[in-house]
Amino acid sequence: MNTRDKIILLGDNLIRKRGYNAFSFSDISKELNIKNASIHYYFPTKTALVIAIIQKHLILLEKFKEKVSEKDSVQKIIKFLSVYSITKSEGRISILGSLSNDYFTFTAEVQTELKILTNNTLNWLTDTLKEGRQQGFFHYDMEDRKKALIIITNILGAEQLSRVTDNYDFHKIKEAIINDLIK
Amino acid sequence: MNTRDKIILLGDNLIRKRGYNAFSFSDISKELNIKNASIHYYFPTKTALVIAIIQKHLILLEKFKEKVSEKDSVQKIIKFLSVYSITKSEGRISILGSLSNDYFTFTAEVQTELKILTNNTLNWLTDTLKEGRQQGFFHYDMEDRKKALIIITNILGAEQLSRVTDNYDFHKIKEAIINDLIK
DNA sequence: GTCTATACCTTGATAGAC
DNA sequence: GTCTATCAAGGTATAGAC
Numbered sequence: 001m002n003t004r005d006k007i008i009l010l011g012d013n014l015i016r017k018r019g020y021n022a023f024s025f026s027d028i029s030k031e032l033n034i035k036n037a038s039i040h041y042y043f044p045t046k047t048a049l050v051i052a053i054i055q056k057h058l059i060l061l062e063k064f065k066e067k068v069s070e071k072d073s074v075q076k077i078i079k080f081l082s083v084y085s086i087t088k089s090e091g092r093i094s095i096l097g098s099l100s101n102d103y104f105t106f107t108a109e110v111q112t113e114l115k116i117l118t119n120n121t122l123n124w125l126t127d128t129l130k131e132g133r134q135q136g137f138f139h140y141d142m143e144d145r146k147k148a149l150i151i152i153t154n155i156l157g158a159e160q161l162s163r164v165t166d167n168y169d170f171h172k173i174k175e176a177i178i179n180d181l182i183k
Numbered sequence: 184m185n186t187r188d189k190i191i192l193l194g195d196n197l198i199r200k201r202g203y204n205a206f207s208f209s210d211i212s213k214e215l216n217i218k219n220a221s222i223h224y225y226f227p228t229k230t231a232l233v234i235a236i237i238q239k240h241l242i243l244l245e246k247f248k249e250k251v252s253e254k255d256s257v258q259k260i261i262k263f264l265s266v267y268s269i270t271k272s273e274g275r276i277s278i279l280g281s282l283s284n285d286y287f288t289f290t291a292e293v294q295t296e297l298k299i300l301t302n303n304t305l306n307w308l309t310d311t312l313k314e315g316r317q318q319g320f321f322h323y324d325m326e327d328r329k330k331a332l333i334i335i336t337n338i339l340g341a342e343q344l345s346r347v348t349d350n351y352d353f354h355k356i357k358e359a360i361i362n363d364l365i366k
Numbered sequence: 367g368t369c370t371a372t373a374c375c376t377t378g379a380t381a382g383a384c
Numbered sequence: 385g386t387c388t389a390t391c392a393a394g395g396t397a398t399a400g401a402c
Contacts, residue, residue, distance in 0.1 A: 003385080021204040022288045024377060038386050040379065091287055100343040101284040104274060105205045111347075118347045146355055149344070150337065153356060157340030160283040161332070164294075164301045172329055173336060186367080207395060221368050223397065 004042045006032055012053050016092040020050060020102045047107050050099075054113045057095050061120055073132025074182065080125065081174050084155050093159040096121065100156070122148055129181075138181045151177055187225045189215055195236050199275040203233060203285045230290055233282075237296045240278050244303055256315025257365065263308065264357050267338050276342040279304065283339070305331055312364075321364045334360055 001009070010031055014023035025036045025046070043049040064083065068076045084094055099106075099114050106114070125148040132138040140147050154177060162170040184192070193214055197206035208219045208229070226232040247266065251259045267277055282289075282297050289297070308331040315321040323330050337360060345353040 018288050019202065019204060019285055021202060022285065025379090026376080034385095035387060036378080037380080037388080041385065044379080046378065093284075096347075097340070097343060098284070100347050101276075101281070102202055102205065103346040105201050115347055118344070122348070142359060146359065149341075149348075149352055150356055150359055153340030153344050154333065154337045155340065156343050157280070157336030157338065158332075160280060160339050160343070161301070161336050163286040164279075164283050164298055165305070165332075169332055173333055176325065176329060176333055208397090209394080217367095218369060219396085220370080220398080224367065227397080229396070 003032070003034070003038070007039055007042055007049070008052055008056055011049050012056070012095065013092060015050070015053065016095060016098050017090070019098060021105060047110060050106075050110055051113055053095070054099070054110070054117055058117055058120065061117070061124070065124055073128055073135060073137050076128050077132070077181065078178065080128070081155070081177065084159065085170070085174065091163055093163075094156065096152075097156040097159050122152060125152060132181075139183060140181065186215065186217070186221070190222055190225055190232070191235055191239055194232050195239070195278065196275060198233070198236065199278060199281050200273070202281060204288060230293060233289075233293055234296055236278070237282070237293070237300055241300055241303065244300070244307070248307055256311055256318060256320045259311050260315070260364065261361065263311070264338070264360065267342065268353070268357065274346055276346075277339065279335075280339040280342050305335060308335060315364075322366060323364065 007028055010028045011023070014027055025039045029036045029039055039049075043052065064079075068079050071079070096114075096118060099110075100118075103111060103114065122145070126145045129138060129140075129147050129151075130144040133140065133144065154173060158170050158173040190211055193211045194206070197210055208222045212219045212222055222232075226235065247262075251262050254262070279297075279301060282293075283301075286294060286297065305328070309328045312321060312323075312330050312334075313327040316323065316327065337356060341353050341356040
């Protein structure tokens, strides 16, 4: 992996573990055994770095969509939830949850990128739920987008709260989401 | 209101709007037209301030419990959710959501206080759900604590995501939580 | 209780050599 | 592409006068 990608990966992990305003370029430079000036070579500002990180997640989302495109709706949702589960390991939460929290401390440009990632995620989930509902896999009585919102917010909140309470809580909630859908 | 309480109130608002690691003593001192040294007179460290803020919320929770103690379970839950709604005004999220996010950047002492506040909240909600279920108001088929977890995490996530998407989303989700319970 | 003054550190960022 | 050197700004925190 080249240095640029390593910086993005470390920044990503730091944001999701400690938050955007709680990590510095020196956290990354120490880990990579380079100087902070070298990071500025790749990313002139911290804002540029976080944008690159969001864009990486946009690409990952597209790859995920592609990868599960042939599966049935139930499997799609299970895979979707499992991404958030792996993501959460070692206390890291999803990029969406972490960055939403620091939303008001971002420049307009970062806010826009974050909105795009959020909407792309929400749109895919809405479409997948609709598909599963129409095919008789899922059962719920509300707008598809509303159900999608509830599932996403439930996951984001669960990631957050699991830090304080107990990691097992997270699994309980994921189980409940699936059971509620296919009941 | 005395200076100490003003500092706590401003710190509370700043944490819930921008996060613990994104505000400084000078944000508070400017607002109060005092010097940063004066804040240190009341709170020697930033850690001491956040602990005082958590303890204020512990007291607020006790007052809330007392205030709704005579109401029926449905009203209790509605009041509980409405607290989170008011809380969210102007983009401020709940103290639980905001501090959970910065959990790994806190000292052990702050983490402990936050755990206490979280558990107290969760315990009250669990008991209230159980009461309402036993009295036939609420209908769900899982452990009471699990249902309490789902409700809390749903609210925390909704507060978070509403910043990025649309405030109206938050109301939609609250509605859905109530409807799901009493359906 | 609030101030001035200041110490000390970390931050994000830049200039220019290699 | 990475380094040294350096910067200005802002952070938490403290000492001591008033």
